[in-house]
Amino acid sequence: MQPTIATLTLNAAIDQTVTVPGFTLDAVNRVEAVQLDAGGKGINVASFLAHFGHATAAAGLLGRANDALFAQHFAQAGMLDACTRCDGATRTNVKIVDPAQDQVTDLNFPGVTASAADLASVTETLARLTARGLVWLGLCGSLPAGLGADTYARLITEAHAKGVKVALDTSGAALGPALAARPDIVKPNADELGAYLGRALTTPEAVLEAARELVAQGIGLVAVSMGAGGAVLVRGTGAVHARPPRIAVASTVGAGDAMVAGLIHAATLGLDLAATARIATAFSLGALGEIGPRLPERARIEELAHAVEITALG
Numbered sequence: 120m121q122p123t124i125a126t127l128t129l130n131a132a133i134d135q136t137v138t139v140p141g142f143t144l145d146a147v148n149r150v151e152a153v154q155l156d157a158g159g160k161g162i163n164v165a166s167f168l169a170h171f172g173h174a175t176a177a178a179g180l181l182g183r184a185n186d187a188l189f190a191q192h193f194a195q196a197g198m199l200d201a202c203t204r205c206d207g208a209t210r211t212n213v214k215i216v217d218p219a220q221d222q223v224t225d226l227n228f229p230g231v232t233a234s235a236a237d238l239a240s241v242t243e244t245l246a247r248l249t250a251r252g253l254v255w256l257g258l259c260g261s262l263p264a265g266l267g268a269d270t271y272a273r274l275i276t277e278a279h280a281k282g283v284k285v286a287l288d289t290s291g292a293a294l295g296p297a298l299a300a301r302p303d304i305v306k307p308n309a310d311e312l313g314a315y316l317g318r319a320l321t322t323p324e325a326v327l328e329a330a331r332e333l334v335a336q337g338i339g340l341v342a343v344s345m346g347a348g349g350a351v352l353v354r355g356t357g358a359v360h361a362r363p364p365r366i367a368v369a370s371t372v373g374a375g376d377a378m379v380a381g382l383i384h385a386a387t388l389g390l391d392l393a394a395t396a397r398i399a400t401a402f403s404l405g406a407l408g409e410i411g412p413r414l415p416e417r418a419r420i421e422e423l424a425h426a427v428e429i430t431a432l433g
């Protein structure tokens with residue numbers, strides 16, 4: 120396989136989704152169902168893109184003690200396993216889904232501690248993929264202990280020097296340095312962007328203003344997601360608000376990753392801003408109906424895309 124898209128997951132996770140109707144703190148809760156999935160933001164993004172027919176590689180770090188679930192997933196999803204195995208075990212993040220209260224609670228663990236040798240191995244893998252025709256690189260998720268906050272910034276600069284475009288989805292201390300390296304696409308949620316800017320973004324107008332600040336700094340496409348409120352997308356002088364229909368939600372885990380996958384998918388097709396917003400939102404809606412990194416069939420995605428309301432913003 121010659122992947123044209125790769126994602127990097129430096130802090131992967133096994134997602135243990137537990138269904139607990141009426142989840143209650145400080146009480147004994149009975150788990151109604153449990154499901155284990157290969158996860159981590161970049162692995163989810165790559166999975167959604169592979170499902171939609173893109174030749175996709177998943178790079179990153181996996182603890183060699185428990186990598187079997189990932190290897191099995193990559194094979195089933197038809198993705199290239201380009202992950203570096205490192206010491207220890209990949210974390211298991213717990214996702215408590217409460218269908219009675221329509222809530223999802225994440226318990227995200229710290230994960231592996233990465234070494235300089237691990238990062239060197241990942242960088243070497245990215246260089247090999249680039250030499251084989253990589254077009255897009257997704258840098259997704261938190262950074263593990265052991266890696267500096269400028270890790271994404273350095274990887275963006277290296278990718279751009281070799282003509283590879285970059286989509287970024289991260290938060291916290293890694294977001295600022297990475298934005299300064301001017302990724303081609305960035306998809307924070309409103310809380311993550313507000314935390315970076317130091318001000319709460321509580322209205323679409325405030326989100327629009329913040330997204331325009333990032334575009335003015337040289338970022339190509341800024342998509343700010345707002346949960347059920349949809350997303351505001353800004354590119355150049357254009358801006359749109361994509362509003363999703365009300366839908367049944369199996370789990371919100373990975374909805375943002377699916378949006379990132381949709382943004383990269385749209386970029387490979389050269390879609391305009393409104394069409395980009397529509398398909399990226401449809402990807403996220405498709406993910407909401409599933410537990411684990413999978414999308415419904417293409418016909419369902421197209422049906423969801425038609426139900427998205429797109430409004431041009433002045």
Ligand SMILES: Nc1ncnc2c1ncn2[C@@H]1O[C@H](COP(=O)(O)OP(=O)(O)OP(=O)(O)O)[C@@H](O)[C@H]1O
Nearest residue numbers: 308344345346347349350363372373374375376403
């Ligand atoms: N309850 C919902 N109803 C309809 N659409 C939703 C809902 N929650 C999320 N979405 C869709 O998914 C997109 C991404 O959601 P969100 O803003 O929660 O991303 P996120 O915080 O990055 O998610 P995560 O990090 O868990 O993947 C939204 O822009 C919207 O299109």
Ligand SMILES: O=P(O)(O)OC[C@@]1(O)O[C@H](CO)[C@@H](O)[C@@H]1O
Nearest residue numbers: 132158159160212260261372373
């Ligand atoms: O620690 P991060 O990288 O911020 O988030 C990790 C994570 O919550 O993100 C994915 C959903 O977006 C899950 O598969 C995974 O458990």
